[in-house]
Amino acid sequence: MSTSTPDGSDVVVTPEEAQELEHPPLLVLDPVTAWLDVRGLGEGPLSWERIGDGQSNVTFLLRRGERRLVLRRGPRPPLPPSTHDMVREARIQQVLGAHDVRVPRILAVEEGTDVLGVPFYVMEHLDAEVVTDTQPGALADDPAARAAASAGVVDTLVSLHTVDVSAEDVAALGRPEGYLERQVRRFTDLWPQVSTRELPGFDPLATWLDEHRPTRSAHAVVHGDFRLGNLMLDPTHPGRVVAILDWEMATLGDPLADLGYLTATWSDRHGAWPATVMDHSPVTVQEGWWDRDELAQRYAAATGADISHLPWYRALALWKAAVFCEAIRTRWLRGERPGDQRFAPMLEEGVPELLRQAQEHSRQL
Template structure:
């Protein structure tokens, strides 16, 4: 259901009202209206609806007259350093669209943080389906469930097949040393984003640092490649209409994406973690983690012997990222979060236990 009346907290009517709030709002109607006017997008009053299942950046469907756009912005300040860069995220999608990767069309980018308190961008609305808690009817038959998983892998293979040594892509980062940087960076992030001691973090970090695999290739790494960040076409056959949420994208080791995809993929018999955001793949007919990996291997020729290392990295990083969310919630910086933040008291240790399992490390007592 679309809203058209500001609630006075998350959405306010004017900049003047926004200045009176202790916590900045997420949408300011007159500011967004002025920005749409400046870019010739629609006429008349706005209506809006918050969409997506992300716990980091925030996305709204905005309608005005006969036009619909999707507004994507970072969370309320204060923002962790080097994250939530909407300008960079929009640029990456524009570049990848030119390489034939299915991404939303970027309509406009606002670099001026004074408009909404943070930079944001607008995307063209797509008519598609994101699979989370239910399987849409056109993907429900067993054969189409299998084809859905195959489409997930094939889109990742296409992304990883782009030459990152030429053109604008080469300016997005240096893939050399990517794995070492990931371990070092996230080890440091734990110390500044936690309020408790969980010894498994350092234990797993030591294992990752001591068992770094050599990178076999360099590619664009999405960084959060999972079913919930993929939009499927609204009709059969299963086809990826767009890959969403490019906040974490950089250049690096492609197996980091495969490790994340397979480690967070829900399958029957696997222990649930806070990253089980598309639980429907536990149902019969969907590919297993092993089948995902085998299809990827058959299309890339990469050696997947070290895949458990990448799966460990994925879940360990997720634990640290989720701990930062929990700490922000404890500090009152996520006032609308009544479910996810509180769940991370036990959820982060579960992620660490799953990471240790992929590494073959014995469980350690929770700190």
């Protein structure tokens, strides 16, 4: 529920109040209001609401009179180098929006740190639904609507992967050659930086991923976190995806990385794979939602992609997720995630389980 009352921890009114806190707040109302005023984004008092299920970056719904806006920023500093780059994330959406990718319109970007201590951007608010642990509208009681939504998820991914990566502005978003090799190397190098414990499953998986890396792959825009919880669905026509959210990890690379991530983190009604901390939309176990194989088969039919190595991409997805989740756990142990009483405590066992399931996928090849 939206409120104009600061909570004194995550949200305060003035910079002076922010300086008195042990940990910097996420939203400071007075300077944000002034920043919005300069850019003509709404009028009057500012009310706010924390939204989204993301465990990394932070999203607020802002209201000023009849105007609704969405502010997105990184977590509290200190931040690892080259992570939580909100300026780049906004630019990606601006570029892809010009190529008919369904993204919210970016209204303003703050590259400096004077307002909130980190860069941030503001985008339009869309009248659509994000599905996680509840099913809005027709999805609540109509299996046919759930099937339509499943098809819409895959078709949206297919559409993203057909964007022309040779276009000058799109080509500037990344270097697709060597994408898989760089992914394995980067996350192998990240692990000792983010983990404070020994988990024996990590290094063998890193070696296996490197030694069994697919050598032939297509080039496409890769979202990097493509899942149901990062899509906004039309509440009256659930098969229509209104927008794709959370572009922090987007680049150019192998499109099957997105399909591997989508299917590895999709809650499957057949129960072939135990749930993990990455199953952010558990409703898909209910009747009507497609299972993982149905999603993959529709993608393959639409694109002609060879998905025989999909278990490798699923293993990569969960192995990478283990790195991200371990980083969250470490930040929590250091006191950098005050108020997190649900997600981070789950990661003591949640990260080892991600590694175990990644290993299970590796055995499917």
